[in-house]
Amino acid sequence: MGLKILHSGLLTTIQDTGRIGYQKEGILVSGAMDTFAIRVGNILVGNPENAAAIETTFLGPKIRFEEAGLIAITGADLSPTINGEQVKMWRPLLVSAGCTLEFGTPRSGSWSYIAVSGSFKIPQVLGSYATYLRADFGGFKGKPLHVGDIIPVHGPSEIGAKLSQKLKLSLGTKAWCGVNWTPDPALLPVISPDPTIKVLKGPEYEWFARPSAEKFWQEKFIVTSDSDRMGYQLRGPELSVTDKTEIISSAVSFGTIQVPPDGHPIVLLADHQTTGGYPRIGQVCSAHFSSFVQVPMGKKITFQEATLPEAQSLYYQQERNILHIKRALHLKIIS
Template identity: 35%
Template structure:
């Protein structure tokens, strides 16, 4: 079975839950920016949660199906039609051979997850089909999908008419709140900067992609004065190159915070002031440029409680679709 990409939208990539285990070599985990939505899309069509889907950002692709199959779209809100007839998001539906799925304009969120029963069946690299263009891994020879690509689809057993209840669909609020655990090189900025970082409203900048999301609009952060350590470089935001955590927040020059995401560089020479907690990483994947954002300070126990909340939400989706 196959499906054909008639038009790819802005950037549509094959993603699954990624390839953990190679970050020490500069190869990131990758995979869906919004993992909960990818899992939900897979569960809707009866796939294992880590099956490969299409992740489309800001614009939907146009897809022609080469066989009868079951499809579901989760994540961002975007009207869609199958051969001109409206179909609902977060709900599985049948498609017939030769039918075409099209998308309208994005109304909420940023990324769509399009699952087909059986999953996209392109060859995996290092155990994952997730597209990582910088390292030419996964996807179609490492790249995003393009018009004319015919993608293989596995054998599925999905059923139409299954749905995820609205209260189990998670989208960022406005302003979006991203919870942050201070740490790493938090001590490098002054007390005033530590306060302003959390007090100020930031907005998502244009440079927001799978590697990282940049934010602007808050006050610049002042550094605690010191003589720079040997090997770090002259700028006060420089450190001796070290590893980066997923979700860590670097602020080159103290001006625009960058939150590293699934396709993060594995290390570098900029200080980081802490990290967005694991429970809120999915939310970043649904942020559009210009969205107002507040960083909210939490401690470890709050971070772990938020993590448990996310597991509970996923368990509810699993229960409802079992």
């Protein structure tokens, strides 16, 4: 099976769960913005959670399936359609050769994923399929997907083949069909245009003047249009540190909220640099990464303080949710 790109969309790339083990050499993790969504997308088509999938944002691509295959669309709802018919998300879909997947108006969230059973026939670079845009490697030829690209796909995974067989029974004369079940919505992160995001105090939190620290928790911040895969640039009350000491460059990670001298926080995301030198006021709880990255530009967020044990419990809960989804899928295959 292969996928032919008919329209590229705004920024469509191949990602996985990231390039691990090279940050000490200054090599970014990259990978999906919404790791939960890409993991579940892969699970639904029977792939390993860290398999490569397509990530797209806001204005999605138009893709033709050159051969039949099993796919799933997760993450933001960018109004996906196949052959012009509305598609339900978060479930396995069987598409026959010649089907065209397209996206329309963004309905909720920012980042959407297309997982394909068997995943793509592309080389790994430094242990990962993630596209490293700035350094031009990984993914499909190191670049965003482009009109005319044909992405080769492996045959379906074992679970994918079993699901496809079941779906073939209900396909009939239709060009595509989906299963009539989906993971319990309670297991999925909340995608909301104005979420409250749980945040841990950062290593330099105490450096911030009392009024700044209070405003950080009390006021809302807008995700500005300067935001990208490297980080979301926020606008809200200006935050200032009590003395202007610079910090010596140290590690920063996905979810680090750093405050440059202009007082406007930046939340570092998938393409963040490995180290940074700005004071770190906070760190988004891992379990809230999905809700955070899915906030569309121009929308507001509120930060709420979390303790480390609370963040850890949320983390465990999210991992258990993923295990539940996996188990539920296996039961569907057996039944």
